[in-house]
Amino acid sequence: MKKAVLLCACSFACPSMKDLNFAELAERVRLELPHDFMLLHPRLCEANGEELLADLIKNDGVVYITAACKPEKQYKLFRDGFQKAGVEMTDKNFRPVWIQFKNTDQAFEEIKKALEELEK
Numbered sequence: 001m002k003k004a005v006l007l008c009a010c011s012f013a014c015p016s017m018k019d020l021n022f023a024e025l026a027e028r029v030r031l032e033l034p035h036d037f038m039l040l041h042p043r044l045c046e047a048n049g050e051e052l053l054a055d056l057i058k059n060d061g062v063v064y065i066t067a068a069c070k071p072e073k074q075y076k077l078f079r080d081g082f083q084k085a086g087v088e089m090t091d092k093n094f095r096p097v098w099i100q101f102k103n104t105d106q107a108f109e110e111i112k113k114a115l116e117e118l119e120k
């Protein structure tokens with residue numbers, strides 16, 4: 001499986017992400033963590049984020065590690081994108097990671113942990 005890391009910055013304005021430096025986080029993920037591709041989007045749950053997800057998800061053999069709000073919320077927010085792609089959301093293709101209320105180091109560690117879990 002290819003590993004895609006999707007970072008959602010919640011408009012770069014959410015108080016719950018005030019301690020996160022997304023530029024630094026993206027560069028650290030790029031340089032330090034094993035993955036196939038990464039993108040940083042300002043608001044994945046809005047219409048154009050959903051369109052992007054729907055198009056991406058059509059690709060077989062990719063697991064999406066989405067670093068964003070609470071996993072419970074992500075399951076709801078991204079469900080439409082999976083439905084539009086005609087792909088069932090499972091833990092084989094979708095691994096939500098919670099990065100709210102974390103600083104850059106903590107968010108990095110959460111993403112790292114999610115990538116490591118894929119190896120088990």
Ligand code: SF4
Nearest residue numbers: 008010043045068069
């Ligand atoms: S998916 Fe979550 S983190 Fe991303 S913009 Fe929507 S509410 Fe914010």
